[in-house]
Amino acid sequence: MKRSLFVLLSLLILGSMAIAACGPATTPTAAPQTQAPAPATQAPPASTAPAQPATKTVTIGFTSSQTGSLNVESTRQYHGLQLWMDQVNKAGGVKLADGTVVTFKAQTYDDESNTDRVQQLYTKLATEDNADFLISPYSSGLAAAAAVIAQQYNKIMITTGAADDSTYQKGYTLVYQAYTPASHYLTGALDLLAKTDPSAKKIAVAYSTDSFSTSVVNALKTYATSKGYNIVLFEGYDPATTDFSALINKIQAAAPDAVMGGGHFQDGSTFAKQLFEKKIGAKFVALLVAPPEDQFSQLGDAALGVVGPSQWEPQVSFTQDSAQKAGLTWYGPTGADFTSTYKAAFNEDPTYHSAGGYAAGLILQKAIEDAGSLDTTAVAAALDKMDILTFYGHIKFDTSAANHGLQIGHEMVYVQWQKDSSGNLVKQIVWPAEGATAPLLYPIP
Amino acid sequence: MTVLLSVQGLTKQFGGLQALTQVTFDLPQGQILGLIGPNGAGKTTLFNVINGVYHPEVGRIIFRDKDVTGTKSYDLAHMGMARTHQIVRPLNELTVRENVMVGACFGRENHNLSKAAGIADEVLEFVGLDSRADQLAGSLNVAQKKRLEMARALAAHPYLLLLDEVLAGLNPSEIDGMIQIVRKIREQGITIIMIEHLMKAVMNISDRIIVLDYGEQIADGTPREIANNPRVIEAYLGNSSLADQLLEEE
């Protein structure tokens, strides 16, 4: 039923080329409004409401990419944040030191996936909409532009979906990163390879020439060289590339043990598909961004064995116990709670973008609670001190002048597509070893 | 009599087509030279070559004692050569005055804007377009556009004026008006080459006539000589009595 509606809709779209000039009709969009039936039991911890508290609504400002190339990831991040907000509000909000009960509301605009309007919109958020706190847009480039505004208007901004290290090396004091920085994206994959097969030493790196992917592979290159690996090929490709034949032929000629790199979903999945079709024969393939996506399994056999770093996966099971073991404070819902409420609210499986969005809210909530106030300085101090474990992982920020706000607690997990007993593709966590749900499939069959 | 323009052995080809073959003539200052010939005889091509739009394969063009073969149109304009086009080319979205100012600004005398505006007004009065000065050139009718072409060329104060069928498409009274203008231009001492299909007019107004046929110069002489030249009659005029008629009518 849904399928045929979809077909009908798209035929309508094709047909509407015809009536295009007569003004397009409003097309129903996929973006679901949140009507989170959030079960109260799974709400994040919040102070139980006292009898007659003073109340205050705190505005959280951010832009998301409702159009343009970042639309998918950005929307998920938005959903995660929205879920957090619904839950915290439903649970009665946050109680400050002076007894005021704070609830949250979101103020958001479409940044169209490009920087042109980011500063305009964030300034509007900071001044006109009087946002108390800011969350970053999705992607490092947009977040870098927003950071200037946040710092300038003395607003705390939690960045999520912005992994680039460089933003946190530019002297900002109010920008805090929820993601593991780009420089750590693929280094774990190398550790994994080293542990599995110490004899594999030849690595080919092919990456999308965008800012994020280039940062990742530059860090990887430094790390690999220091570990005695031999980088037999190190080449960029245009992010819009669809035909990787030429590059793959070169990789094949270099005969590497492992292929690493990639960029975003589109190029990464295409690259993986063509690597498979060309029977490249590498024992280990680790790509950025694409593998953790569920759609990656659409590649069928081409997905088998591909490893990818992820900020978070539903199978990740941090618990109060693990917090105790690590000597950290546990905070927020469990992974299972997050996953089920998210599914219920948005009718889709959460990805790490969703979790990142939720985590950004959670970080802010915890900091406000700890500070007991909404004052920027106090909350920033609480963030500086923060050292907690959540369903999303460990959160701790660098407080040195050189890297202030850089995430140093959170670690990537690495997933690999494997086949279950009935031959279906499933995503397994293969690294770090403590959290692994299956051993690494090596070499790729 | 000083020679203003000397054309020596001009040959121009387009692909395999011989557009001009060995065209040679001298044009003394102050003369009106008529250029006639059937359609496709190469008359406009000759203008384009003299004017620097096309470059000849063979031959030389000497203008005011300088070899100007291969010189660009705009340089020739600065040296004092101006022309009109067979198919009018008004600058549609500019006013009539601005059209003429272009000629004055960028022509031989290289005037500034305010000086050019003055010249434009004079010239427009001369060709009888003064009442239309502030109209857009695109809004003129064909006859007015022809005058505008003329005015633009004149505003450059050229030594040599190339007129390409300025009479074509005009009604008889307009033709008379235009002929008056051409005569007055000559009185100012400007040398003219005119391409014309209207035999009566060209025979009467020219000091000398050159006949082109298939790019070849088949005759060169006074109107009377041309009218009696058997090759011209055969190739172009058709019968000899017509030629006599043309000459005698006025």
Added chain:
Amino acid sequence: MKQLKSIGLWVSLLAVVALGIGPIANRSASLRETTYIIMQVIVLAASLNILLGFTGYVSFGHIVFFGLGGYVGLYLINAQNWPLWSAALAGGLTSGLLAFLLGKAILRLRGAYFALATIGINEAVRAFTNNFDPFGGPIGMTLNFRVYNSYGGAANALWLVYYAVFAIALLAVVLNFMVKNSKFGLGLMAIREDEGAAEVMGVITPNAKTWAFVLSAILPGIVGTLFFFKNGHIEPGDAFRLDYSIEMLVIVMLGGQGSVLGPILGAAGYEGLRNFLLTSPLFKNIQLSVAGALLLVIVLFIPAGAVGWLRRRVPILRKVLA
């Protein structure tokens, strides 16, 4: 006559001032950011107007000058510690130089061929920047927040940059007016109407076109530096965005090409419309389509743009609207 003409200039300048004074009057930073973009668009559109409106050459890749200026400027600030103002000037001059070097060659092409060549150049420069390490390659360059301290802190720096772009918008209008009412401009307009005829009348077309190209490249280079200084970050995808180039064409077209007031009206109208569509709950999901449909209507039915339409409908305005 003369007076009437300069009324046109004053009307245009007044329009820019009316748009730009708001944030200064009420010290609203949010309004300032909105207005900043309008001012930037005025500069870009007015610059493009010199080539498109006066000379009749459609540059589809004009954004290359904005991006290049931004890159050169940011590089000088970031790596060479130049002050913003001289870096911006250097950015503008570099763009002008590129236009000068390219001009003679590509301005021989006419119509759509020229448009395509400009796209090719934009793409070539973008791809080159991606490989050019001094500019950070694909990563681009990010300014250290400290840089803003030399301008009285970030808040103050953003105000300074706003004043600068405001001033440059006024300058761009004056430049448009001066070009339009100069002998040089008359030559350009002759080229626009009929290049062959202009040449025969003595307009040295290769030079005139090249200088028009250079003039239309310098200010975009300067505001490129200003924008990316304000932005704090530059990377190839943001600097050489072909879509932005096309937006500028739309704006010039919307306001009326070849007029001084046109780019201003176009910039204000277009940005107003976009802001409305982006924030309107009804249209925001299909804002691109609505904008496209509007553009189509304008192209089909009001090709002369707002100023052209007004001039045709209300002849009295013809003299006042420069």
Added chain:
Amino acid sequence: MGNLFIASLIDGLLIGFVYGIAAMGLSLIWGVMNVINLAHAPIMALAMFGVYLLFVSLNLNPYIALILIALIGLIGGVIIYYIAIHRVLSAPPLSTLLATYAVNMIMIGLGTAAFSTTPRNVNFTLGSIGSGDLTVQGTRLVAAIVATVVTGALYFFLYRTRPGKNIRAVANNRAAAELMGIPSSRVLALSFGLGTLLAAVAGGLIATFFPFTILAGNAYQLKSFVIVVLGGLGNPIGSLLGGLILGVMEGVIPIFMPNSWVPVLEFILFVIILLVRPTGLFGAKK
């Protein structure tokens, strides 16, 4: 090294066929009516989605879906022509550029709203032949064959049939064609329809082996400009050859230098050819 070269050459040629057919539609429209169709990219992208949807929902074989999509493309093109192009055909080039760009915006806007920018993938394979370094995918081979057949068919249509001859007559000289009684606006609409049909076929073919989003057409549109300039206007065989040249360049150049320099060379070559031979390497017209 030898193997690398041959493998790169084969891959380049195969992708070249697709590039060629992608450019053919642009070239036809440009050659016939002097319109650069900036809506080429979304038309290709929508065709990709068309094949995808028919494949996913009705389980239709992609090649059968392709025929359906081609027909829709033809009709869609004719409609676009009458709405957006016809009125501005004799206006300055900017008008048609902006009119087609407006159509592009409308289509991309609606497409993004309907499909988001999530990548899709037609999970369809014909296996592959060859082994080791020299592996060729079935779908790509079929695409090359389809491209060749379509080129041949187009050539036959333009040179052997009445409507085709009419198109060429209008392309050569619209006024003269009208004098000879050729209904030029109907011929132009047909040419535009054919152009979009070709774009749709190219999009549909690409969907069988590359993942795509609604924005996926842009890269091919840019390449198509380069190819059209290489191959000359309105010349189907020229486009195919241009596509092959570009494909081979993209395949072979990376052997000698970093892959990321390929676009730099591509666009510099593009500008140079525009300057030196604007009629294309194989274009004789004008």
